[in-house]
Amino acid sequence: MGKLSPAHQILPVIQAEEEVLARLKEFVQDKDAFSPNTWRQLMSVMRICHRWSTENRRQFLPMLPADLRDYLNWLQENGRASSTIGTHGSLISMLHRNAGLTPPNTSPLVFRAVKRINRVAVVTGERTGQAVPFRLENLLELDALWSDSILLRQKRDLAFLHVAYSTLLRISELARLRVRDISRAADGRIILNVNYTKTIVQTGGLIKSLSSQSSRRLSEWLSVADISAEPDAFLFCPVHRSGSATLSINRPLSTPAIESIFSQAWNTVGVSETISPNKGRYTRWTGHSARVGAAQDMAGRGYAVAQIMQEGTWKKPETLMRYIRNLQAHEGAMVDIMEKYNLNKKDK
Template identity: 30%
Template sequence: MSTPPVSIEKGADLTDAASAAGIERLRALADDLTRAYAPNTQRAWRADWRTWVAFCVQTGAPTWPATVEGLRAFLEDAIARGRKRATLNRYLSTLSSMHRLADLPWPLDSQAGRLMWQGVRRQVDERQTQATGLTIDRLDAVIDSLDVRELRAARDAALLATAYDTMARASELVRLEIPDVSGEPDDSARVLIRRSKTDQEGKGALLYLSPASWQRVQHWIAVAGLTEGPLFRAVPRAKVPKAAGALTERDVSRIFKARVGAAGLDVDKISAHSTRVGPAQDLLAEGYGLPEIQQQGRWKNPQMVVRYGERIQSGRSAMARFRGSPRPKRSGA
């Protein structure tokens, strides 16, 4: 049997029968939870739960089930430590999921809980820090700076190009296998994303790869001597470097930041998400509609596309068109 997605650490409050029964219910559900939720989701649950339990152990707040006052103190402590609104939302989402899975009452379902959260969240801005977009001009500048005769540079050029064209998440990029990319008669290629954050059931998505990007991928495969297994792999620093195991999600962010910096561009807020933000901005700038971009990026709703493109959209607003267009002077009376 699998272990439950969270555990009660030593020192946590677990004094009543309902709490103990909740843990038993989670243990009974452990196998199904492991199959139903992505590893990243389970890791986030565990991290958030450890943060919550550590706070409860330190302050004496009830752990399981939580109380309105305990949650208030936890959230206000998180705000004092500089946590953003999105992090608070994630904490509550995790705790809510654990309570509901264990059939325990969730305090924010009560009127008192809703009022508490409404008051607390007014203390923090909802606006999130956005990753800097790797738009096509920036992407080309970074790739052009690479000497693809060198193995690591060949990999990074292929990785950057694939990430941009597919708008794939880092978790999707590192899971790609060589057979997941296949050529087409027009010299483009198709990339099969077998499973993703928004496709937990593995229906899959087939995404376009431009001829130029496909050439970069083929070059990387050839110089690395790959025939099967992970597409994007680590390249150890050795006298005779060769491809090793698959990259991690953290590697993707590190590579993007390093290559952008080496190309002489600003690395502030560059991350693995930059190749999702940048293409969305490029497509908006070229006049593609929100539904098309949402489908390409495989977002569940257009909210993220709107936020990524707000600077572009603000430049098309009524005031931008009014103030940005020359107009004849009005004759005086």
């Protein structure tokens, strides 16, 4: 058998590249299989990793295990949290799998690098970030101040905070609620039909019920905004500086606009003591605060972890436990034993 010519030698390489490109095109065509947030994260990671690969003369796709190890170490050297580094590794693996390539994460080289990164993070005292909780007392204090307001924006913001706290929905899930998702119970309270969440994607969706007070605040907002007769309108729409509601059907309220609602609430009734920043942030209420606060309030009132997980659509107990760990720390079995022992000694 004769020697292959250079053209024949390079042909399999060209065919392999064409197959990868074809799979990547199919991947992009099927991007609706993933949540918008996951896709945005993937695009962000690809941009960062591609720029690093170009600047350091490394191969981006397929990525070699040694290159991925160096990339992950570079992320940690530049102050990225271990959880963020883990996300980068997972999304790079996801890209390789969908391109029909072997993910570099499967190599022991990368496994050891990740293990070292996590260990360094723990030893150096890295803390998992957590939003400042927006508690029930905060909501009720705001309700007392804003419920009689003549400002349309405050009517909307109060209704939004009631729904956010009552449902434990994520801000992206709150933003896409529409007027048609509302129905009424026999006693007049509002029932919300949530089509899907980050962790629940199934026909039938999820049902969330509001309390009488929260139902009243949402009804008041719908009335003054004059959108009750618009089934396709987003439940929470922008409020123009002139003081009128801007009917929105195609674009939900943006994340910065939602963050602004929590910021205005903080400026109105935020706690007076200084909060130590966690990872340079989390010094005031943010978009996740109502979800965290509601979970902590439920835990503080003795609701079971399974009940709280159901309300917040958490799939993993450890995710929830990060939110309520400070509350649960004083209710451990050993604390209970020691307290009861000391109490018995005093009684004798």
